[in-house]
Amino acid sequence: MFRILSIRVIASYPHFTLREQNGVRAYSEIRQRVRTQRRFRQHVNPLAGHFKSMRASPNWNDLQDLSLPIHLDIGCARGEYLMQIAKAYETKLNFIGVEIRQNVVQYAQSIASQFDLTNLIFVHANINYQLHTILENMPNKLQSISIFHPDPWLKRSHHKRRVITPEFADALAEYLDPTIPIYVQTDVLDLSNSMHSVFMDSNRYVTSLMQENAFSIASDREKYVLKVGGSIYRTRYNVIKKDNKDYKSQAYWNERFECEESYDWLASYHNVGEELGRYIDESDRILMVGCGNSTFSADLYKAGYKNITNLDFSQIVIDRMREKHAKCAPEMEWICGDMTKLTDTFDANTFDVVVDKAAMDAIMVDVADSWNPPEANISQAAAMCTSIHKALKETGVFIQISFAQPHFRKRFLMGDDLERSTNVYSWTFDYHPIGTMFLIAQWQYSLTIVLDTDVGLGYFMYVMKKTSVA
Structure with missing residues (x-):
């Protein structure tokens, strides 16, 4: 314990108050916004000529440790939230905040300097025109990108001013490695749908929804929206490799798993756990095929399903996940x-x-014409279904x-x-809808369309019940 001799407020802004205690600066959170906070113009037209011609000049030398990977935040505004995150990750990441309003950047820089945040810089730039300048000159590897609560430009005539445009999505895809996530977050549903359409229409991205903020630190905006009963729409995007065949390559996944901590394709356990519970008992022996580094099986384990076997063709990810979950699961x-x-690995009738x-x-992934898939893909899918059918017990379920x-x-x-009256694998089917359900009787299988408010992006859950050996 030590006695505080004097406390002098030397700078304040939303969420942080910087004080000097016995000559040592300390951080503390404040809940109320400071009324004397400096005001800034909220909107500037990014399509104005002088914003198109401006030059981005990041001062990389202001970062103390250039060996750290980099997180890029687009549209950082006054940077309060970015400062919180930079403080929390000061030994792990460097942060770059990009903002189009020069006076806002100057203000953010002045506050950050008082906090001695040596892993954070702010850049005055129009990201839609200076993206290449920033990405090409980074001193180290880009690890992730965030676009949190961008200006919604609600008037239809102003939609062209939004930061995520088709041109931006295409340009970004040219630079990014598939392992680099883009975290997008807003509380405006129309904007969320618009941004999602832009990314998906480019045919260059895959997506997954997120329950929590990417950094597990809520911004003031998030706290306010949730407090008044609003919703936060969070989505993660990753670039698809130009050559989709790489997704079938063991070498590609080994390389990716070497540097990627975790990634959940499609829905998380949270999105489908209730529906899965209709088909799975806690005593069941469960096999997760193509488990990767997903959190799905770990969440399933936490929900009480302890008898889980995870399978992947990458020894690297299997070793990493085994070590990661050795104590918790x-x-x-x-x-x-x-x-x-x-059946090369397991006995028949095991799961x-x-x-x-x-x-x-x-x-x-390499099927160009979905109506007429190549024979090679048909054969691979048949081998997978036949293999699963053999591994399942006589009354097993394939989900x-x-x-x-x-x-x-x-x-x-x-x-x-x-055209057969019965299917090749002798599956029988049952279904329980989540939201809306379509059943095409002649297909003889159950289809649950997942319409959870956190998903809703066209994912489907198919359920096949085995009744006899094929």
Whole structure:
């Protein structure tokens, strides 16, 4: 304990108050905004000529440790939130805040300097025109990007001023590695849908929804919106490799898993856990095929399903996940193997449930014409379904979560001969809708469309129940 001899407020702004205690600066949170806070113009037209021609000049030397990976925040405003995060990650990440309003950047820099934040710089730039300048000259690897609560420009005539445009999405895709996440967050549903459409229409990105803020630190805006009963729409985007065949490559995944901590394709356990519970008992032996570094099986384990075996063809990710969960989920198994040859690794009739979350999707990434898939893809899908059928017990259940539309995925789950009165794998089907359910009787399978308010992006859950050996 020490006695505070004097406390002198030397700078304040929302969420932080900087005080001097016995000559030592300290941080403390404040809940009320300071009324004397400096005011700034809220909107500037990014399409104005002088904003198009401005030059971005990041002063990289202001970062103390240039060896740290970099997080880029686009539209940082006064930077209060970025300062909180920079403080929390000061030994792990460097942060770059980009803002189009020069006086706002100057203000943010002055406050950051008082906090001695040596892992944070602010850049005056129009990101839609200076993106290449910033990304090409970074002193180290870019780790992630955030675009939190960008200006919604609500008037239809102003939509062209929004930061995420088709040109921006295409330009960004040219620079980014698929392992670099783009975290997008807003409390305006129309803007969220608009940004999502831009990314998806480019055909260069994959997406997944997020329950929590990427940094697990809520901004003042988030706190306020949630307090008054509003919603925060959070989405993560990753660039798709130009050559989609890489997603079928073991070498690609080994390289990716070496540097990526975790990633959940499609829905998380939170989105589908209730529906899964209708088909899975806690005593069931469960196999997760193509587990990757997803948190799905760990969340399933926390929910009470302890008898889980995780399978992936990357030894690197299996070793990392085994080590990561050794203490928190000691009963889970991690095995390197081929999901199209499960009986090479397991005895027949071993599992009560097999779960595939986007594993078959990876097999299909190089299908150019969904109506007429190549024979090679049909054969791979057939090998996977046959393998799963053999690994399942006589009354086992195969659950698949996929972005594939039913009219494209049906042939792979049923077998290629769609004219048969019974399906190739002798699956029988049951269904429980989440939100809206479509059942096409002649397909003879259950389709649950996941319309959770946190998902809602066209993912589907297919449920196949085994009744006999194929």
